Amino acid sequence: MSKRSKARELALQMLFLVDMNPDVDGDAILHMIQDRIDDPEVSRFSWQLFSGTQSHTEEIDAAITAVAKNWSIKRMAPTDRNLLRLGCFELQHLDTPSSVVINEAIDLAKKFGAENSASFVNGILDQLKTSDQAKN
Template identity: 30%
Template sequence: MATRHQVRQSVISLLYANEMGSEMQEFCDEYLEDRKIRNRQRDFTNSLLNGILNNLEKIDESLNENLSEYKIDEVSAVDRAILRLGAYEILHTDTDNAVIINEAIELAKEMSNDTSPKFVNGVLDALVKK
């Protein structure tokens, strides 16, 4: 069974694929099957993904308010996906904020560059404090 961390990794990958113009539903189903994400974990993945996509404008607004040098559209696609997932969970779920930020930092360490974990931490921490 997939862990919540693996689900979040999948959400980041799917958000990235969505930005690159993939045919989302078909790609999503195939991707989750390949990663062996099924049942409740698939439901969790879809709820996160759909929640982000359905609230994208508000999420990006919140992120832009907490970005000092850039706007969300100027951030790398992977970091943008990580920030959107973190912001969605902070704003729309009951998951503890410390857990959300820690997960986002771990995702940035695994999936992005050396400066990303500190950047992601700063932006999400600022969002929590507002």
């Protein structure tokens, strides 16, 4: 697993943790990330993914809802919901190639999600990528 893949995995786990336990303090999350990733650059990337996703959740959820036909954010499985948020943040706010973002999200969905999570996440992120390209 690449260092950036590990950073994404940990960011996803922290997003899931906060989704299930909203009272978890951001400083605690930062310390957990730093404790689990020795490389300061990779740790910063994981924190950037987590904190960026958290600070843009409202706009991210609106973007996901706009393309997720017949799905509300609350109806989505927590793993899928947080993977979509993470992927959407990275697509919209970082310079990572969209193919990398989507492939990484699919891998995480296969590892942590349900049987259909990978195809669900792929479909939504692909639509988000397409809608973002149409805006530019």
